[in-house]
Amino acid sequence: MDRIIVGIGAALMLAACAPEPEPPVADARPVRTITVAKREAGTAVTFAGRIEAEDEVALGFRIGGRLAERAVSVGERVGPGQTLARLEPQNEMNALRSAQANLAAAQAALVQAGNHFSRQQTLLAQGWTTRALFDEAQKGRDTARAQVDSAEAQLKAARDLVSFTELEADASGVVTAVGAEPGEVVQAGRMIVTLARQGGRDAVFDIPAQVLRSAPSEPVIAVNLTDDSNVTATGRVREVAEQADPVTRTFQVKVGLEAPPEAMRLGAAVTGRLQMEAVPILEIPASALTRINRQPAVWVVDPASRTVTLRNVEVLRFDPASVVVSGGLDTGEVVVTAGVQALHPGQKVRLLGGEP
Known part of the structure; x- marks a missing residue:
């Protein structure tokens, strides 16, 4: 028994003196x-855009009133001086007739005042009237003449108001939008018709600021129809918006197209391609x-x-x-x-x- 105890003790002493094993090294x-x-x-950067007129204007009446007629619709071609819409002109016609009557009355008063002045002038030369009566006759004639001038100006203004009841195209173009229907009461300046004047066309894109910063100076943009890549045109940047869109944080860029084909109609979807500089x-x-x-x-x-x-x-x-x-x-x-x-x-x- 004693030998067994001694053997166990010796084994424990040897185990305590043995070095501890190193931890395993993690494999790489x-x-x-x-x-x-x-x-x-x-690299080449592509963007989706649309075709717009280079010169587009919103036309409206200078006065308010009830819209009696809109003679054009979206997509119609119009010529310079063509009537686009009309307001009901009753009030303006009444004002015109009143101005005409006022002018006739002022002209009659001027004739009467002129005759009276002529008589007073003759009597004064012959010594049969006083200087005070002559001066009064002269003043009456001058006042009547001023009233005629005022009536003529009022008549011109009344005629202008009548002409303002008709909205005419100022140039040839295509109607791209309408803003009111017959029967509506419209305020002065409200858009009635948007006219894309004939001439140049723009490809309009919304481009991130990051691309604008890294784009080359005066780049040439290749543009093609989205649904037909064979219809192509080239253009240069004509205008860059000063402020980013508050929602998309992109800047609107207008590219003026050089001799665009007829297939690139207003509103058509296009794709623009910009080749970035090699850096x-x-x-x-x-x-x-x-x-x-x-x-x-x-x-x-x-x-x-x-x-x-x-x-x-x-x-x-x-x-x-x-x-x-x-x-x-x-x-x-x-x-x-x-x-x-x-x-x-x-x-x-x-x-x-x-x-x-």
């Missing part, structure tokens, strides 16, 4: 990588992109220790296959492109492909 996780390098790239860019596969703090990020490999760190990057643009990075990476750095979802900061990795 295999990943695929790419070495970041700059390259020259000039040095840092491009990585889209599979390398992940997120941290709700921001784009990539895993960067330290070539010396073969460990990874997560770093935020700034994305200029992206598509399903690749990402163009504008900040956060430098040329020569190694980025993980496959296996990004199974990594954690400081983890050792084993490079499978694209090893620097």
Whole structure:
């Protein structure tokens, strides 16, 4: 029994003196990588838009009233001076007749005052009247003449009001919109007809500010019909909106088309293509992109220790296959492109492909 106890004690002493086993070393996780390098790239950017008239005007009456007739509809072609709509003219016609009567009365009063002045002038020369009566006759004649001038001006204003009851086209064009129907009471200045004047046509696009900043100066835009790519035209930027749309945060850009084909009718859907300038860019596969703090990020490999760190990057643009990075990476750095979802900061990795 004593020998058994002594043997157990000796075994325990030997176990206590033996060195502790080292913890198992975690295997390096295999990943695929790419070495970041700059390259020259000039991508093409496409946008959807529509055809609009280069010169479009909203026409309305100068006075208010009840719309009696609208002689045109959307899509009709009109010529200069053609009547587009009419207001009921009864009130204006009554005012015109009143102005005509006032002018006739003023002219009669002027004749009478002129005759009286002539008589007083003759009597004064013969010494049969006084200077006071002569001056009064002269004043009456001048007052009557002024009243005639006032009546003539009122008659002209009344005729203008009558003419304002008819809305006429100021140039040739196509009606693109109407704003009132017969029977409605309309206020002065309300849009009754929108007229696209004949002449140039614009392709109108809504473009993000990022593209505007990186676009070349005086670019040539290739435009084609969305439903028929064979109908094409080219144009240059004619106007850029000063303020972004409050909802989409895009800027409206008008491209003046050069000799557009007839098939590019007003309102037609078109696609514009802009070739960006070739500039040095840092491009990585889209599979390398992940997120941290709700921001784009990539895993960067330290070539010396073969460990990874997560770093935020700034994305200029992206598509399903690749990402163009504008900040956060430098040329020569190694980025993980496959296996990004199974990594954690400081983890050792084993490079499978694209090893620097």
